[in-house]
Amino acid sequence: MTASAPSGLSSVGIVGGSLAGLFHAVALTALGLDVDVWERSGGRPADRGAGIVLQPAVARFLREFCGVEPDRVTVPVTHRQYFAADGGVDVLPMRQQMISWGTIHQALRDALPAGRYHGGQPVTGLAHRPDGATVRVGGADRAVDLAILADGSGSRHRGLVAPAGAPRYAGYVAHRGVVDEADLPRELVARFDGRFSFWDGDRSQFLCYFIPGDHGAVAAGRRRLNWVWYARADRSELDRLTTDRHGVRHGLSLPPGLLDPRVGADLLARARATLPEPLRRLVEHTAEPFVQAILDAHADRMRDRRILLTGDAAFVVRPHTAAATEKAAAEALTLHRALREAPSTDAALRAWERLSLAEATAIHRQGVGLGRRLGLDSPEATG
Known part of the structure; x- marks a missing residue:
């Protein structure tokens, strides 16, 4: 799938090489953008055998952006x-x-151009600049037009966008x-x-x-x-x-x-x-x-100028929703569509945040409700 992004946007730096980061990397590469992914851990992040219920956005992403037919990589129920x-x-x-974390991760890695995934390279600094962001990796600064924080629930840079969004x-x-x-x-x-x-x-x-x-x-x-x-x-x-x-x-x-x-x-x-x-x-x-x-995490915003929050770095949703991976894929699809259709980069990012924030908030509330109905929440622990 190929399309084009608004003029003035050419380089993207993604912090975190798990599923959320890779969904965005593959989607933005399809727009012809120069995308780099930096992941703290060396090699492939461990999936620990995690199982995932395949949802529509993930199935669509695998088919349209990775050339993978979902029926060939899933177990039917x-x-x-x-x-x-x-x-x-x-x-x-x-x-x-049903699919596994590892199967999705491998499909995304295979779809990303060689040399764009940098394992064992933690981002140690991130800062705004007038038309983008500065990413510090390995003691050197890299200027990008757009930075995406996809470094999970333990994000070290979340506070740049949503200071009150830390998980509980x-x-x-x-x-x-x-x-x-x-x-x-x-x-x-x-x-x-x-x-x-x-x-x-x-x-x-x-x-x-x-x-x-x-x-x-x-x-x-x-x-x-x-x-x-x-x-x-x-x-x-x-x-x-x-x-x-x-x-x-x-x-x-x-x-x-x-x-x-x-x-x-x-x-x-x-x-x-x-x-x-x-x-x-x-x-x-x-x-x-x-x-x-x-964990629970609920950001009140997902964007500050040219730095975005996505995946678990923005919202950690309860697993009862079977929607964490689906949410990450949907956010990447929404960003791809917004950048393709909006008249400017900033207009696209505003649209992406509005739509993604509404969807993530709804999923978060649903997950909390499911946990409470099962009697699992502990007031002592969540205070």
Whole structure:
């Protein structure tokens, strides 16, 4: 897809090389702009096997900007199944497609021209200038016409645009796990195949579904089963959950392979005491569970002159919405369209902020409402 941007806009610097940054990089490259992406971590940011429900904006982006047909890189779901406390199961038809973080990231990287993604190069400074911004990387300054902050919930430069938008802990965590299909008993695979599964407990929710395996493999036998278990945790409990087996505190998340054995034993004990049998067995077959704190962030603005906030750097939405990746893709599509159609760069950026802010605010409110209905929010943690 090719088009052109308004005159006077030629260079773009993007801070952050995860999905939000790459969506924008690919979309703006399609406008003929000179785009560079700087990512703090070296190599590809770890996806930890995260599963994602494919939504329309992501599907459109993959097809139109990456040349990737979504049906070829997703695992289809035909039904939802709801486990009850008494062991019963309700099954309802509902078609969806499931994808993995890694599959999307690889498609975006493949679509970005060589030499434009700079891993292991943190942006250490960012400042406004009259017609753009100055980005400091590796001790050198780079002038760009537009800077986009896509460096996630822990953005170090968010305050340049939205000083009051820092994330807050929502009072609960997501215990997560991914299991290779080949490592699961056949009867358990059959129980979850083609189904998006749910269980609602006391201030708790468990869900699971199949996602692509290594290198985006979607064939039976090569997929992975992704699960998430939401549970309340006050601040002291969060600290315990995210302190690794070596006593190192990680703050808001704990990667796979580092779980303290005592925390792992507690997770298994709770699974055996509360979860329906198929879900309990799934947790038991998970070699390396990990933990992520659920956060809220709500920016009151997404633009200051030629610096933009996007993705989790602007809004962190609850995962119950299944909309974080969709929101990032939609913001990139909106910016692409605005720059293509508006009479000037500044008019395009104003339109982008108005539309993106309204959509993100609605999704944020929806996610908070869903968390409250599930009884997950903790007033102590969110104060």
